[in-house]
Amino acid sequence: MDFGKVLTAMVTPFDSEGKLDLNKTEMLVEHLIANGSDGLVLGGTTGESPTLSDDEKLKLFKFVSEVVNDRIPVLAGAGSNNTEATIQLTKEAELTGVNGIMLVTPYYNKPNEAGLYQHFKSIAENTKLPIMLYNVPGRSVVNMSVDTTVELSKVPNIVSTKDASGDIDMMSEIIERTDESFSLYVGDDSMTLPSLAVGSHGVVSVSSHVIGNEMQDMVQSFINGESKKAAKIHRSILPKMKACFMAPSPAPVKAALNYYGVDVGSVRLPLVDLTLDEFNTLKGILDQ
Template identity: 60%
Template structure:
């Protein structure tokens, strides 16, 4: 399964009542497809998955598949720290017609490496869909080690990993030892170019909501051998990327989209709206043609 170079972890638009705004979601999907996204992750961390009910997630999967209409792959975030629940949600996502699933490392309960292996293998064996693993020790409090990832890479439909450990040495080890066809994506926007340099496939991105085309340009320049230009673009994008993570995700990126005229509404508690001083700071680095109130 080829997910492309830039996989955008899509925010979930809400209306003024805090419910999913499906018309805004339609507009966002089309905006992302038109502006550099090769695939979308739905109901991931950036999509505020901890605050979405199971029913909302399934409805969102179905709606996104319908709107995307085969133009790009849709990846459903069905991972949790409950193996049985993840299996059930994966089955529902498959019925909704998604193209793949993303499974995050189980958070809070801190399983051992064998527990991680059995968790992911068990879920993968219940679906025909390609599986992207998601290692993010900063949020889950457990790191999936390269040996465990390599074991899982030999499960036939586990085809990729979003690596957000920030450990380039570990990523290089995974890329070196993984079977042919297994891909590694940066889970950190700011490490996209370094990860490409060690053989990564691309990035699962938050910042691509607002700089998707610019990130595509950087990646294409790197792949075409224009290394100096790619490095220059990387440096130019870093202030924007930094701004996207100046507060807990997805508060900054939702504010940025609203500033750019792509209405996505606010966030659900316990995430709070970006303070006014940080919105003003966003305006200084964001490539916006016109600021709009929200």
């Protein structure tokens, strides 16, 4: 399944009391669809998954699926480091109308490659939905090997991987060794263009909340053979990409959205909002 080129790892909007705000969510979804997002990934790291309850996640999945109404693909972040709990949440997510599931590598309990394979295979066998794997060693302390990813790509409904390893050689090898129907999305915004050059399908992005159209323009320029134009766009938007990670994510991108008039509220503890100095630095970059 083709989820698109520029997918946004969507922030979760909260009200002034820190509760899930569906009115703000609807406005954010419309903003993203209108500004370059080919698809949405809900309940991931950027969506503050560690502090969302399963009930909140399911409510979010169902609501966004209804708002989107099949205009673009919606993927639900259902992964955790508990295989049984992930199977249960995946089954419940399937009933909300989402188009796919994203599953992060199990964090904290540090499984070996055999454990990773069995974890993902077991979940895949319990859903009909297409699955995107998510390798993010910087957060999970587990870097899933190329061999394991290649083996998992042979499971019929594991169709894609989001790679946030930062290792372009590893990405190249995964792309080379998997079937053409299996797609690799890069998980680091600033590596979008380099990853396209070695054959990635696209990006699951944070900064596309605020520079979605520019990212889309960069990707399409590259696809159309206009590599110099794509490189020029990459260089021009790189400061904004980096600014979205100047503090623990998603605090900077939420601040940027609020600054642009797309109200998404604050972040939940243990994350905190930007300091005034950080916000002024962010504002200066956004205003360039």
